[in-house]
């Protein structure tokens with residue numbers, strides 16, 4: 582028997598409205614004395630808020646986090662961290678900012694506390710990613726897990742509706758792939774189903790752009806659960822294709838997940854009946870892939886690769902790159918099937 586082991590990952594999580602006030606306590610608990618606050622250029626306001634809470638613990642702000650964590654950004658941040666003598670970071674933002682914190686942790690051993698502001702779920706995973714020469718490199722290392730995660734639904738009140746929705750769909754994709762991963766397990770299946778249900782419930786309200794506090798808390802709980810599922814399992818075809826599209830064509834990450842998910846689900850779920858049943862239950866629908874298609878369209882997320890600027894002529898290169906180092910998948914896929922799947926995702930044909 583070759584059953585995979587389930588290994589729970591260490592996580593310290595503070596969850597609740599107003600919990601950003603705990604930030605200084607959490608950095609102290611993590612043993613950090615000189616903290617560099619990381620953010621994107623659009624989240625300077627939040628970085629300022631975090632700096633005020635941290636007081637003299639904050640030694641500076643690096644506000645150049647960007648999607649797919651380019652190598653150049655990591656190098657710039659490392660220089661700033663060294664100049665300021667930082668002994669750790671606070672990642673104040675979505676998956677891009679948390680991704681930068683992970684890279685600094687990996688490269689320079691800088692621990693960090695995460696203050697997530699989207700629903701992407703990266704803070705719960707030991708997965709790091711960076712881009713170099715149009716290739717997205719990913720890996721797993723427990724050292725990139727945050728020392729603490731502070732989930733404050735008040736911080737997600739300002740997320741643009743499109744980012745809220747697509748990051749939530751990104752999280753749903755984590756759970757869908759965790760359900761059919763070779764190392765899935767009963768606790769992961771339970772968390773995945775619940776995480777999908779939470780996000781499916783929240784998504785239509787997030788799409789309005791003015792979600793209430795209860796909906797934001799439900800979505801953040803879903804992100805926590807779905808991120809935990811991704812962190813504990815092996816990624817499959819869906820994540821692989823999205824990483825290739827992100828690296829090769831510099832596509833926006835969460836939007837790419839939104840456009841691809843129904844199509845990969847339609848291909849994979851027939852080969853994974855237990856996973857399919859869990860997704861159907863979570864969506865309360867008889868056809869999981871069709872329900873995911875409807876969810877993407879109705880929540881206003883991009884539903885085709887063409888909409889994201891991909892040219893049809895680029896699909897072959899995407900397929901080739903995907904097949905070079907494939908991720909584990911419940912259903913084997915050959916070049917022809919993959920091109921067919923990509924064609925459907927490109928045109929946005931309902932799954």
Ligand SMILES: NC(=O)C1=CN([C@@H]2O[C@H](COP(=O)(O)OP(=O)(O)OC[C@H]3O[C@@H](n4cnc5c(N)ncnc54)[C@H](O)[C@@H]3O)[C@@H](O)[C@H]2O)C=CC1
Nearest residue numbers: 621649675676677698699701703706708739740748834835
């Ligand atoms: N390693 C992992 O386990 C995972 C990594 N990721 C990575 O995360 C990245 C995508 O992260 P996302 O969270 O989808 O988007 P993001 O972090 O790129 O944010 C998108 C935009 O929204 C802004 N924003 C975020 N939260 C905001 C808020 N509360 N108020 C106002 N503006 C806000 C950001 O500043 C940014 O301009 C990708 O690079 C992806 O690779 C995503 C999921 C899992």
Ligand SMILES: O=C(O)/C=C\C(=O)CC(=O)O
Nearest residue numbers: 680708709710711719820
């Ligand atoms: O595709 C995802 O959502 C999961 C993992 C990554 O994005 C890897 C990364 O951090 O770049």
